[in-house]
Amino acid sequence: MKIAILTDSSYDGKEKDYKDLYVIPLMISKQNSEQIYDDGNLSKDAFYEMLDGEALKTSQTLPGDMMKMWDKLLSEYDQVIFSPISKGLSGQFNTYRMLSETEEAYKGKIFVADTNGVSVVAQQQIRNIAMWIAENKTGFEILELAKLHSQKFVAFIVPKTVETLKRGGRIGSSAAALAKMLKIVPILRYDGEIEKEQVARTFKKAILESIAFLKKECKGIKKIDLSYSRTPDETITFVKSLIEKEGLKINIESELTNVICAHTGRETIALVGWKG
Template identity: 60%
Template sequence: MRIAILTDSSWGGNPHDYRDLYVVPLMMTDENGQEILDNKLSKNEFYKLLDEQKLKTALTPPGIMLAMWDKLLIDYDQVIFAGISKGLSSQFNTYRVVSETEDKYKGKVFVVDTNGVSVVLEHEIEKIVLWTAKNKNGFEVMELMAKENQDFCAFIIPKSLETLKRGGRITPTAAAMAKVLKIVPILRYDGTIDKEGTARTFKRAINEALSLIRKNCKNVTHIDLAYSESPEVVINLVRDLIAKEGFKINLYRHLPYVIAAHTGRETFALVAWKNKGDK
Protein backbone atom coordinates (compact mmCIF):
# COMPACT_ATOMS: atom_id res chain seq x y z
CA MET A 1 0.00 0.00 0.00
CA ARG A 2 1.31 3.43 -0.95
CA ILE A 3 0.65 6.16 1.63
CA ALA A 4 1.26 9.88 1.21
CA ILE A 5 1.89 12.03 4.29
CA LEU A 6 0.56 15.57 4.14
CA THR A 7 1.21 18.39 6.60
CA ASP A 8 0.80 22.16 6.59
CA SER A 9 3.14 25.13 6.91
CA SER A 10 2.92 25.13 10.71
CA TRP A 11 5.48 22.34 10.39
CA GLY A 12 9.04 23.62 10.47
CA GLY A 13 10.95 20.99 8.56
CA ASN A 14 12.20 20.39 5.03
CA PRO A 15 9.84 18.25 2.91
CA HIS A 16 12.79 17.08 0.83
CA ASP A 17 14.05 15.17 3.88
CA TYR A 18 11.29 12.59 3.45
CA ARG A 19 9.94 10.65 0.54
CA ASP A 20 6.16 10.85 0.04
CA LEU A 21 5.78 13.95 2.25
CA TYR A 22 3.88 17.02 1.02
CA VAL A 23 3.02 20.43 2.51
CA VAL A 24 0.04 22.78 2.04
CA PRO A 25 0.12 26.46 3.09
CA LEU A 26 -1.90 28.17 5.80
CA MET A 27 -3.57 31.51 5.20
CA MET A 28 -2.97 34.98 6.60
CA THR A 29 -5.16 38.07 6.41
CA ASP A 30 -3.87 41.61 6.85
CA GLU A 31 -5.77 44.59 8.24
CA ASN A 32 -7.08 45.44 4.76
CA GLY A 33 -8.65 42.01 4.41
CA GLN A 34 -6.08 40.85 1.88
CA GLU A 35 -5.58 37.09 2.06
CA ILE A 36 -2.03 35.79 1.67
CA LEU A 37 -0.83 32.20 1.50
CA ASP A 38 1.99 32.07 4.04
CA ASN A 39 4.30 30.14 1.71
CA LYS A 40 4.25 33.12 -0.65
CA LEU A 41 6.01 35.37 1.87
CA SER A 42 9.76 35.58 2.33
CA LYS A 43 11.03 35.97 5.88
CA ASN A 44 11.73 39.67 5.33
CA GLU A 45 8.30 40.25 3.78
CA PHE A 46 6.56 38.51 6.64
CA TYR A 47 8.32 40.40 9.43
CA LYS A 48 7.91 43.74 7.67
CA LEU A 49 4.17 43.05 7.44
CA LEU A 50 4.08 41.89 11.06
CA ASP A 51 5.81 45.07 12.25
CA GLU A 52 3.22 47.23 10.50
CA GLN A 53 -0.07 45.38 10.98
CA LYS A 54 -2.15 43.02 13.07
CA LEU A 55 -2.24 39.74 11.19
CA LYS A 56 -4.89 37.06 11.40
CA THR A 57 -4.22 33.44 10.53
CA ALA A 58 -6.61 30.93 8.99
CA LEU A 59 -6.81 27.36 7.77
CA THR A 60 -5.67 26.14 4.37
CA PRO A 61 -8.31 27.16 1.78
CA PRO A 62 -10.55 24.18 0.90
CA GLY A 63 -9.77 24.55 -2.79
CA ILE A 64 -6.07 24.00 -2.11
CA MET A 65 -6.52 21.22 0.45
CA LEU A 66 -9.02 19.14 -1.51
CA ALA A 67 -7.13 19.61 -4.76
CA MET A 68 -4.06 18.21 -3.00
CA TRP A 69 -6.04 15.21 -1.70
CA ASP A 70 -7.39 14.51 -5.17
CA LYS A 71 -3.95 14.79 -6.72
CA LEU A 72 -2.29 12.50 -4.17
CA LEU A 73 -5.02 9.86 -4.42
CA ILE A 74 -4.14 9.37 -8.07
CA ASP A 75 -0.76 7.93 -7.09
CA TYR A 76 -1.38 6.80 -3.51
CA ASP A 77 -3.85 4.44 -1.84
CA GLN A 78 -4.18 6.57 1.29
CA VAL A 79 -3.36 10.09 2.46
CA ILE A 80 -2.52 10.87 6.09
CA PHE A 81 -2.96 14.56 6.89
CA ALA A 82 -1.16 15.68 10.06
CA GLY A 83 -1.33 19.44 10.47
CA ILE A 84 -1.54 22.19 13.05
CA SER A 85 -3.10 21.48 16.44
CA LYS A 86 -6.87 21.68 16.75
CA GLY A 87 -6.31 24.02 19.69
CA LEU A 88 -4.72 26.63 17.42
CA SER A 89 -6.80 26.35 14.26
CA SER A 90 -10.03 24.97 12.82
CA GLN A 91 -7.88 23.04 10.32
CA PHE A 92 -8.24 19.67 12.06
CA ASN A 93 -11.97 19.79 12.80
CA THR A 94 -12.88 21.11 9.35
CA TYR A 95 -10.97 18.56 7.35
CA ARG A 96 -11.68 15.61 9.68
CA VAL A 97 -15.37 16.16 8.92
CA VAL A 98 -14.73 16.34 5.18
CA SER A 99 -12.60 13.17 5.23
CA GLU A 100 -15.30 11.24 7.08
CA THR A 101 -18.40 12.48 5.24
CA GLU A 102 -17.35 12.75 1.59
CA ASP A 103 -17.61 9.32 -0.03
CA LYS A 104 -14.55 9.72 -2.22
CA TYR A 105 -12.35 10.35 0.85
CA LYS A 106 -13.79 7.78 3.28
CA GLY A 107 -11.20 5.14 4.10
CA LYS A 108 -8.66 6.97 1.96
CA VAL A 109 -7.88 10.26 3.71
CA PHE A 110 -7.10 10.23 7.43
CA VAL A 111 -6.87 13.48 9.40
CA VAL A 112 -4.65 12.92 12.44
CA ASP A 113 -5.07 14.72 15.78
CA THR A 114 -1.50 15.92 16.40
CA ASN A 115 -1.74 18.64 19.07
CA GLY A 116 1.38 19.81 17.27
CA VAL A 117 3.01 22.78 15.66
CA SER A 118 6.60 23.69 14.75
CA VAL A 119 9.18 21.34 16.30
CA VAL A 120 6.45 19.32 18.06
CA LEU A 121 4.88 18.58 14.69
CA GLU A 122 8.31 17.75 13.28
CA HIS A 123 8.70 14.92 15.77
CA GLU A 124 5.19 13.70 15.03
CA ILE A 125 5.77 13.68 11.28
CA GLU A 126 8.95 11.68 11.90
CA LYS A 127 6.90 9.16 13.88
CA ILE A 128 4.32 8.88 11.11
CA VAL A 129 7.08 8.30 8.56
CA LEU A 130 8.44 5.47 10.71
CA TRP A 131 4.99 3.95 11.29
CA THR A 132 4.11 3.93 7.61
CA ALA A 133 7.51 2.40 6.84
CA LYS A 134 6.38 -0.45 9.12
CA ASN A 135 3.22 -0.83 7.00
CA LYS A 136 0.86 0.89 9.44
CA ASN A 137 -2.20 2.15 7.60
CA GLY A 138 -4.18 5.35 8.11
CA PHE A 139 -6.50 3.91 10.77
CA GLU A 140 -3.55 2.59 12.77
CA VAL A 141 -1.61 5.85 12.52
CA MET A 142 -4.61 7.80 13.83
CA GLU A 143 -4.79 5.50 16.87
CA LEU A 144 -1.05 5.61 17.52
CA MET A 145 -0.89 9.40 17.35
CA ALA A 146 -3.86 9.76 19.70
CA LYS A 147 -1.77 7.90 22.33
CA GLU A 148 1.37 9.98 21.83
CA ASN A 149 0.23 13.51 20.98
CA GLN A 150 0.72 14.75 24.55
CA ASP A 151 4.15 13.24 25.19
CA PHE A 152 5.87 16.61 25.30
CA CYS A 153 6.21 19.66 27.50
CA ALA A 154 6.72 23.04 25.88
CA PHE A 155 7.00 26.65 26.95
CA ILE A 156 6.94 29.83 24.89
CA ILE A 157 8.63 33.04 26.01
CA PRO A 158 7.93 36.26 24.07
CA LYS A 159 10.63 38.83 24.91
CA SER A 160 8.49 41.67 23.53
CA LEU A 161 4.76 42.10 24.16
CA GLU A 162 4.15 44.48 21.24
CA THR A 163 2.55 41.93 18.90
CA LEU A 164 0.48 40.41 21.70
CA LYS A 165 -0.75 43.92 22.56
CA ARG A 166 -1.56 44.77 18.93
CA GLY A 167 -3.49 41.53 18.55
CA GLY A 168 -5.55 42.24 21.67
CA ARG A 169 -4.14 39.30 23.61
CA ILE A 170 -2.82 41.65 26.29
CA THR A 171 -4.15 45.12 27.12
CA PRO A 172 -2.03 48.22 26.43
CA THR A 173 -2.06 49.00 30.17
CA ALA A 174 -0.81 45.52 31.09
CA ALA A 175 1.84 45.70 28.37
CA ALA A 176 3.02 49.09 29.63
CA MET A 177 3.20 47.86 33.23
CA ALA A 178 5.07 44.73 32.15
CA LYS A 179 7.59 46.87 30.28
CA VAL A 180 8.18 49.15 33.27
CA LEU A 181 8.50 46.24 35.69
CA LYS A 182 10.43 44.09 33.17
CA ILE A 183 7.87 41.31 33.52
CA VAL A 184 8.05 38.56 30.89
CA PRO A 185 5.24 36.01 30.48
CA ILE A 186 5.89 32.28 30.34
CA LEU A 187 3.33 30.55 28.14
CA ARG A 188 2.58 26.83 28.29
CA TYR A 189 1.94 24.96 25.05
CA ASP A 190 0.08 21.65 25.18
CA GLY A 191 -1.87 21.85 21.94
CA THR A 192 -3.22 25.22 23.03
CA ILE A 193 -1.34 28.23 24.37
CA ASP A 194 -2.05 29.41 27.90
CA LYS A 195 -0.29 31.40 30.59
CA GLU A 196 1.99 29.40 32.90
CA GLY A 197 3.51 32.25 34.89
CA THR A 198 5.71 35.33 34.75
CA ALA A 199 9.28 36.23 35.54
CA ARG A 200 11.24 39.40 36.15
CA THR A 201 13.45 39.73 33.06
CA PHE A 202 13.70 37.63 29.95
CA LYS A 203 16.71 35.68 31.25
CA ARG A 204 14.81 34.56 34.33
CA ALA A 205 11.85 33.54 32.17
CA ILE A 206 14.07 31.26 30.10
CA ASN A 207 15.60 29.75 33.24
CA GLU A 208 12.16 29.21 34.75
CA ALA A 209 10.98 27.45 31.58
CA LEU A 210 14.04 25.20 31.71
CA SER A 211 13.27 24.37 35.34
CA LEU A 212 9.70 23.50 34.42
CA ILE A 213 10.95 21.22 31.65
CA ARG A 214 13.30 19.46 34.05
CA LYS A 215 10.43 19.01 36.51
CA ASN A 216 7.85 17.79 33.99
CA CYS A 217 10.05 15.80 31.62
CA LYS A 218 12.14 13.47 33.76
CA ASN A 219 15.63 12.45 32.60
CA VAL A 220 15.51 14.64 29.51
CA THR A 221 18.90 15.69 28.16
CA HIS A 222 17.91 17.31 24.84
CA ILE A 223 15.69 20.28 24.09
CA ASP A 224 14.23 21.52 20.82
CA LEU A 225 14.52 25.26 20.29
CA ALA A 226 12.34 27.28 17.93
CA TYR A 227 12.51 31.06 17.67
CA SER A 228 11.17 34.00 15.71
CA GLU A 229 13.36 36.70 14.19
CA SER A 230 15.80 37.83 16.90
CA PRO A 231 19.15 39.57 17.26
CA GLU A 232 22.06 37.13 17.29
CA VAL A 233 23.01 38.26 20.79
CA VAL A 234 19.59 37.21 22.14
CA ILE A 235 19.71 33.85 20.36
CA ASN A 236 23.18 33.20 21.78
CA LEU A 237 21.98 34.14 25.27
CA VAL A 238 19.20 31.55 25.07
CA ARG A 239 21.57 28.89 23.74
CA ASP A 240 24.03 29.63 26.54
CA LEU A 241 21.32 29.40 29.21
CA ILE A 242 20.23 26.02 27.82
CA ALA A 243 23.81 24.76 27.87
CA LYS A 244 24.41 26.02 31.43
CA GLU A 245 21.43 23.97 32.59
CA GLY A 246 23.06 20.86 31.14
CA PHE A 247 20.79 20.43 28.14
CA LYS A 248 21.83 19.91 24.54
CA ILE A 249 19.85 21.35 21.64
CA ASN A 250 18.32 18.84 19.26
CA LEU A 251 16.08 20.56 16.66
CA TYR A 252 16.90 24.23 16.07
CA ARG A 253 14.35 26.02 13.92
CA HIS A 254 12.65 29.30 13.06
CA LEU A 255 9.10 29.47 14.40
CA PRO A 256 6.53 29.09 11.63
CA TYR A 257 4.76 32.27 10.60
CA VAL A 258 1.45 31.05 12.05
CA ILE A 259 2.94 31.29 15.58
CA ALA A 260 5.15 34.35 15.08
CA ALA A 261 2.14 36.22 13.69
CA HIS A 262 0.61 36.12 17.18
CA THR A 263 3.69 36.30 19.43
CA GLY A 264 5.97 38.60 17.42
CA ARG A 265 9.71 38.93 17.12
CA GLU A 266 12.08 37.60 19.78
CA THR A 267 9.85 34.70 20.80
CA PHE A 268 11.45 31.45 21.92
CA ALA A 269 9.84 28.02 22.28
CA LEU A 270 11.53 25.32 24.37
CA VAL A 271 10.29 21.76 23.88
CA ALA A 272 11.21 18.42 25.44
CA TRP A 273 9.70 14.96 25.17
CA LYS A 274 8.45 13.10 28.24
CA ASN A 275 10.20 9.89 29.19
CA LYS A 276 12.13 9.89 25.96
CA GLY A 277 15.64 10.42 27.32
CA ASP A 278 17.89 11.21 24.37
CA LYS A 279 15.04 11.68 21.92
Protein backbone atom coordinates in the same frame (compact mmCIF):
# COMPACT_ATOMS: atom_id res chain seq x y z
CA MET B 1 0.33 0.18 0.49
CA LYS B 2 1.61 3.58 -0.60
CA ILE B 3 0.95 6.37 1.94
CA ALA B 4 1.63 10.10 1.62
CA ILE B 5 2.16 12.52 4.50
CA LEU B 6 0.53 15.93 4.22
CA THR B 7 1.03 18.80 6.66
CA ASP B 8 0.48 22.54 6.57
CA SER B 9 2.69 25.58 6.96
CA SER B 10 2.61 25.35 10.76
CA TYR B 11 5.37 22.80 10.11
CA ASP B 12 8.77 24.51 9.88
CA GLY B 13 10.88 21.58 8.79
CA LYS B 14 12.16 20.81 5.31
CA GLU B 15 9.74 19.17 2.91
CA LYS B 16 12.60 17.51 1.01
CA ASP B 17 13.69 15.56 4.11
CA TYR B 18 10.95 12.99 3.46
CA LYS B 19 10.26 11.42 0.09
CA ASP B 20 6.47 11.34 0.49
CA LEU B 21 5.93 14.57 2.47
CA TYR B 22 3.84 17.45 1.12
CA VAL B 23 3.04 20.86 2.66
CA ILE B 24 -0.06 22.96 2.01
CA PRO B 25 -0.18 26.62 3.05
CA LEU B 26 -2.31 28.22 5.73
CA MET B 27 -3.48 31.77 5.12
CA ILE B 28 -2.28 35.06 6.62
CA SER B 29 -4.78 37.93 6.68
CA LYS B 30 -3.90 41.63 6.69
CA GLN B 31 -6.04 44.32 8.30
CA ASN B 32 -7.47 45.26 4.91
CA SER B 33 -8.78 41.66 4.62
CA GLU B 34 -6.22 40.74 1.96
CA GLN B 35 -5.31 37.06 2.28
CA ILE B 36 -1.80 35.83 1.55
CA TYR B 37 -0.68 32.24 1.11
CA ASP B 38 1.84 31.23 3.77
CA ASP B 39 4.10 29.45 1.31
CA GLY B 40 7.49 29.79 -0.31
CA ASN B 41 6.38 32.87 -2.25
CA LEU B 42 6.13 34.82 1.02
CA SER B 43 9.69 35.65 2.04
CA LYS B 44 10.62 35.99 5.70
CA ASP B 45 11.60 39.63 5.09
CA ALA B 46 8.18 40.37 3.58
CA PHE B 47 6.40 38.59 6.41
CA TYR B 48 8.24 40.52 9.14
CA GLU B 49 7.73 43.80 7.30
CA MET B 50 3.97 43.13 7.44
CA LEU B 51 4.16 42.00 11.06
CA ASP B 52 6.00 45.16 12.13
CA GLY B 53 3.36 47.34 10.54
CA GLU B 54 0.04 45.80 11.54
CA ALA B 55 -1.81 43.08 13.44
CA LEU B 56 -1.95 39.94 11.35
CA LYS B 57 -4.44 37.11 11.59
CA THR B 58 -4.13 33.53 10.41
CA SER B 59 -6.76 31.25 8.91
CA GLN B 60 -7.33 27.78 7.53
CA THR B 61 -6.24 26.43 4.19
CA LEU B 62 -8.84 27.24 1.55
CA PRO B 63 -11.21 24.24 1.08
CA GLY B 64 -10.78 24.24 -2.71
CA ASP B 65 -7.01 24.09 -2.32
CA MET B 66 -7.25 21.26 0.21
CA MET B 67 -9.53 19.06 -1.88
CA LYS B 68 -7.40 19.69 -4.96
CA MET B 69 -4.36 18.53 -2.99
CA TRP B 70 -6.18 15.46 -1.63
CA ASP B 71 -7.37 14.48 -5.11
CA LYS B 72 -3.87 14.88 -6.52
CA LEU B 73 -2.30 12.76 -3.79
CA LEU B 74 -4.95 10.05 -4.05
CA SER B 75 -4.14 9.71 -7.74
CA GLU B 76 -0.64 8.65 -6.69
CA TYR B 77 -1.12 7.12 -3.21
CA ASP B 78 -3.53 4.68 -1.54
CA GLN B 79 -3.86 6.74 1.65
CA VAL B 80 -2.90 10.19 2.97
CA ILE B 81 -2.05 11.04 6.59
CA PHE B 82 -2.80 14.73 7.11
CA SER B 83 -1.09 16.24 10.17
CA PRO B 84 -2.46 19.80 10.53
CA ILE B 85 -1.84 22.68 12.90
CA SER B 86 -3.17 22.08 16.42
CA LYS B 87 -6.95 22.19 16.82
CA GLY B 88 -6.40 24.61 19.72
CA LEU B 89 -4.92 27.22 17.36
CA SER B 90 -7.08 26.78 14.28
CA GLY B 91 -10.26 25.18 12.98
CA GLN B 92 -8.14 23.34 10.39
CA PHE B 93 -8.30 19.98 12.17
CA ASN B 94 -12.06 19.99 12.80
CA THR B 95 -12.94 21.21 9.31
CA TYR B 96 -10.90 18.65 7.43
CA ARG B 97 -11.47 15.77 9.84
CA MET B 98 -15.21 16.21 9.21
CA LEU B 99 -14.70 16.45 5.44
CA SER B 100 -12.52 13.33 5.38
CA GLU B 101 -15.17 11.35 7.25
CA THR B 102 -18.29 12.55 5.40
CA GLU B 103 -17.22 12.70 1.75
CA GLU B 104 -17.32 9.28 0.10
CA ALA B 105 -14.27 10.04 -2.04
CA TYR B 106 -12.11 10.43 1.08
CA LYS B 107 -13.51 7.87 3.55
CA GLY B 108 -10.84 5.36 4.52
CA LYS B 109 -8.29 7.19 2.37
CA ILE B 110 -7.67 10.56 4.05
CA PHE B 111 -6.73 10.35 7.74
CA VAL B 112 -6.59 13.63 9.68
CA ALA B 113 -4.34 13.25 12.73
CA ASP B 114 -5.01 14.97 16.07
CA THR B 115 -1.44 15.89 17.03
CA ASN B 116 -1.59 19.32 18.75
CA GLY B 117 1.45 19.97 16.59
CA VAL B 118 3.16 23.10 15.33
CA SER B 119 6.79 24.06 14.60
CA VAL B 120 9.36 21.72 16.18
CA VAL B 121 6.58 19.67 17.80
CA ALA B 122 5.22 19.02 14.32
CA GLN B 123 8.70 18.13 13.11
CA GLN B 124 8.99 15.34 15.66
CA GLN B 125 5.50 14.13 14.85
CA ILE B 126 6.16 14.03 11.09
CA ARG B 127 9.30 12.03 11.84
CA ASN B 128 7.18 9.58 13.83
CA ILE B 129 4.52 9.28 11.12
CA ALA B 130 7.21 8.53 8.53
CA MET B 131 8.58 5.84 10.86
CA TRP B 132 5.14 4.29 11.39
CA ILE B 133 4.54 4.21 7.65
CA ALA B 134 7.89 2.44 7.21
CA GLU B 135 6.69 -0.10 9.80
CA ASN B 136 3.63 -0.77 7.59
CA LYS B 137 1.12 0.73 10.02
CA THR B 138 -2.29 1.49 8.51
CA GLY B 139 -3.92 4.93 8.44
CA PHE B 140 -6.22 3.98 11.33
CA GLU B 141 -3.30 2.74 13.43
CA ILE B 142 -1.29 5.90 12.74
CA LEU B 143 -4.20 8.09 13.89
CA GLU B 144 -4.24 6.33 17.26
CA LEU B 145 -0.46 6.46 17.66
CA ALA B 146 -0.34 10.15 16.71
CA LYS B 147 -3.01 11.03 19.26
CA LEU B 148 -1.17 9.16 22.02
CA HIS B 149 2.12 10.88 21.11
CA SER B 150 0.45 14.31 21.17
CA GLN B 151 0.18 14.04 24.96
CA LYS B 152 3.93 13.57 25.46
CA PHE B 153 5.37 17.03 24.83
CA VAL B 154 5.78 19.96 27.18
CA ALA B 155 6.44 23.38 25.65
CA PHE B 156 7.00 26.93 26.81
CA ILE B 157 7.07 30.12 24.75
CA VAL B 158 8.96 33.19 25.94
CA PRO B 159 8.31 36.41 23.97
CA LYS B 160 10.89 39.08 24.77
CA THR B 161 8.26 41.80 24.24
CA VAL B 162 4.45 41.72 24.41
CA GLU B 163 3.65 44.21 21.64
CA THR B 164 2.49 41.64 19.08
CA LEU B 165 0.55 39.72 21.72
CA LYS B 166 -1.21 42.99 22.62
CA ARG B 167 -2.02 43.87 18.99
CA GLY B 168 -3.45 40.43 18.38
CA GLY B 169 -5.61 40.55 21.50
CA ARG B 170 -3.73 37.74 23.26
CA ILE B 171 -2.94 40.08 26.15
CA GLY B 172 -4.87 43.16 27.29
CA SER B 173 -3.55 46.70 26.84
CA SER B 174 -3.38 47.36 30.58
CA ALA B 175 -1.53 44.08 31.20
CA ALA B 176 0.85 44.89 28.34
CA ALA B 177 1.52 48.38 29.73
CA LEU B 178 2.18 46.95 33.19
CA ALA B 179 4.50 44.31 31.77
CA LYS B 180 6.44 46.95 29.87
CA MET B 181 6.68 49.26 32.88
CA LEU B 182 7.83 46.52 35.25
CA LYS B 183 9.90 44.80 32.56
CA ILE B 184 7.97 41.59 33.17
CA VAL B 185 8.48 38.76 30.70
CA PRO B 186 5.57 36.32 30.26
CA ILE B 187 6.08 32.56 30.14
CA LEU B 188 3.43 30.94 27.95
CA ARG B 189 2.63 27.25 28.10
CA TYR B 190 1.84 25.53 24.82
CA ASP B 191 -0.10 22.27 24.98
CA GLY B 192 -2.09 22.60 21.80
CA GLU B 193 -3.22 26.04 22.90
CA ILE B 194 -1.21 29.04 24.09
CA GLU B 195 -1.89 29.93 27.73
CA LYS B 196 -0.10 32.08 30.27
CA GLU B 197 1.88 30.03 32.80
CA GLN B 198 3.50 32.80 34.84
CA VAL B 199 5.82 35.80 34.54
CA ALA B 200 9.48 36.49 35.26
CA ARG B 201 11.28 39.73 36.00
CA THR B 202 13.88 39.30 33.25
CA PHE B 203 14.23 37.43 29.96
CA LYS B 204 17.05 35.32 31.43
CA LYS B 205 14.90 34.27 34.38
CA ALA B 206 12.02 33.42 32.03
CA ILE B 207 14.27 31.09 30.03
CA LEU B 208 15.72 29.48 33.17
CA GLU B 209 12.28 28.98 34.70
CA SER B 210 11.05 27.42 31.46
CA ILE B 211 13.97 25.00 31.52
CA ALA B 212 13.20 24.19 35.16
CA PHE B 213 9.58 23.43 34.24
CA LEU B 214 10.73 21.11 31.46
CA LYS B 215 13.08 19.26 33.81
CA LYS B 216 10.31 18.85 36.36
CA GLU B 217 7.68 17.62 33.94
CA CYS B 218 9.91 15.52 31.67
CA LYS B 219 11.75 13.31 34.13
CA GLY B 220 15.32 12.48 33.13
CA ILE B 221 15.25 14.79 30.13
CA LYS B 222 18.58 15.09 28.31
CA LYS B 223 17.64 17.01 25.16
CA ILE B 224 15.20 19.75 24.27
CA ASP B 225 13.95 21.24 21.02
CA LEU B 226 14.51 24.94 20.39
CA SER B 227 12.74 27.29 18.01
CA TYR B 228 12.65 31.05 17.68
CA SER B 229 11.27 33.89 15.61
CA ARG B 230 13.58 36.48 14.07
CA THR B 231 15.98 37.15 16.92
CA PRO B 232 19.48 38.68 17.15
CA ASP B 233 22.21 36.03 16.95
CA GLU B 234 23.59 37.06 20.32
CA THR B 235 20.23 36.36 21.98
CA ILE B 236 20.04 32.88 20.44
CA THR B 237 23.63 32.20 21.50
CA PHE B 238 22.77 33.36 25.03
CA VAL B 239 19.73 31.05 25.22
CA LYS B 240 21.81 28.12 23.98
CA SER B 241 24.42 28.82 26.65
CA LEU B 242 21.73 28.73 29.35
CA ILE B 243 20.44 25.41 28.02
CA GLU B 244 23.95 23.93 28.03
CA LYS B 245 24.69 25.22 31.54
CA GLU B 246 21.59 23.36 32.71
CA GLY B 247 23.13 20.14 31.40
CA LEU B 248 20.88 19.79 28.35
CA LYS B 249 21.58 19.37 24.67
CA ILE B 250 19.59 20.75 21.76
CA ASN B 251 17.87 18.17 19.58
CA ILE B 252 15.79 19.92 16.88
CA GLU B 253 16.52 23.60 16.23
CA SER B 254 14.41 25.67 13.89
CA GLU B 255 13.00 29.09 13.09
CA LEU B 256 9.40 29.46 14.27
CA THR B 257 6.79 29.19 11.58
CA ASN B 258 5.02 32.37 10.39
CA VAL B 259 1.62 31.38 11.76
CA ILE B 260 3.01 31.34 15.31
CA CYS B 261 5.15 34.46 14.88
CA ALA B 262 2.07 36.31 13.63
CA HIS B 263 0.74 36.05 17.20
CA THR B 264 3.92 36.17 19.30
CA GLY B 265 6.14 38.56 17.31
CA ARG B 266 9.87 38.96 16.96
CA GLU B 267 12.36 37.71 19.54
CA THR B 268 10.22 34.83 20.71
CA ILE B 269 11.87 31.68 22.05
CA ALA B 270 10.15 28.30 22.33
CA LEU B 271 11.51 25.37 24.34
CA VAL B 272 10.08 21.87 24.00
CA GLY B 273 10.69 18.71 26.01
CA TRP B 274 9.32 15.20 25.56
CA LYS B 275 8.18 12.81 28.24
CA GLY B 276 9.65 9.31 28.09
